[in-house]
Amino acid sequence: AQSVTQPDIHITVSEGASLELRCNYSYGATPYLFWYVQSPGQGLQLLLKYFSGDTLVQGIKGFEAEFKRSQSSFNLRKPSVHWSDAAEYFCAVVPPSGGSYIPTFGRGTSLIVHP
Amino acid sequence: DVKVTQSSRYLVKRTGEKVFLECVQDMDHENMFWYRQDPGLGLRLIYFSYDVKMKEKGDIPEGYSVSREKKERFSLILESASTNQTSMYLCASRLVIGSYNEQFFGPGTRLTVL
Numbered sequence: 681a682q683s684v685t686q687p688d689i690h691i692t693v694s695e696g697a698s699l700e701l702r703c704n705y706s707y708g709a710t711p712y713l714f715w716y717v718q719s720p721g722q723g724l725q726l727l728l729k730y731f732s733g734d735t736l737v738q739g740i741k742g743f744e745a746e747f748k749r750s751q752s753s754f755n756l757r758k759p760s761v762h763w764s765d766a767a768e769y770f771c772a773v774v775p776p777s778g779g780s781y782i783p784t785f786g787r788g789t790s791l792i793v794h795p
Numbered sequence: 796d797v798k799v800t801q802s803s804r805y806l807v808k809r810t811g812e813k814v815f816l817e818c819v820q821d822m823d824h825e826n827m828f829w830y831r832q833d834p835g836l837g838l839r840l841i842y843f844s845y846d847v848k849m850k851e852k853g854d855i856p857e858g859y860s861v862s863r864e865k866k867e868r869f870s871l872i873l874e875s876a877s878t879n880q881t882s883m884y885l886c887a888s889r890l891v892i893g894s895y896n897e898q899f900f901g902p903g904t905r906l907t908v909l
Contacts, residue, residue: 721902723799723887724898724900726897783898788837
């Protein structure tokens with residue numbers, strides 16, 4: 681069965697510092713990969729997604745993610761964090777074929793931003 | 796923009812009550828989902844509907860049922876609410892079945908069962 685691991689439950693950064701949130705997946709083939717953000721009291725919003733091609737993907741709000749097949753990873757990055765980036769971040773994977781294409785979500789990483 | 800709305804942001808019910816959570820999407824999406832979100836456990840799928848009157852059980856369907864009579868509306872029903880169903884409930888929609896389609900989420904309903 682496919683699985684998604686977000687190893688960091690919480691991450692604390694200072695405003696203006698760089699950020700990397702980790703996501704590792706376990707699946708036979710390369711799945712489709714998504715990052716979502718959930719601001720306090722809100723639903724999830726898509727930041728970016730990867731299917732194929734260029735392994736560096738640009739998203740909204742200045743985020744990017746890099747797919748590394750050899751490491752089964754899809755880490756989210758931002759060069760300079762803003763206080764408004766404080767939120768919960770979820771990585772999700774979807775199998776590339778067959779079935780109902782049900783997403784599997786990681787458990788989330790909570791980002792705390794210090795002024 | 797796709798909009799997914801949920802009938803209540805906060806709901807307080809008593810043990811044993813029948814509870815209805817409603818979700819409406821306005822973009823003619825075929826797929827709709829109900830998730831439960833608890834701290835440290837992420838999102839867990841309760842039910843998935845791939846079309847009107849079609850449904851599949853997710854990872855934690857026990858104690859829940861669903862109804863999808865119209866394409867835009869997906870209801871989650873707690874037949875007899877229990878305290879362990881206190882949680883945040885998120886509804887999502889997706890255009891069609893396909894790996895490349897992202898989900899669109901509602902704002903969530905925080906349900907407290909006393």
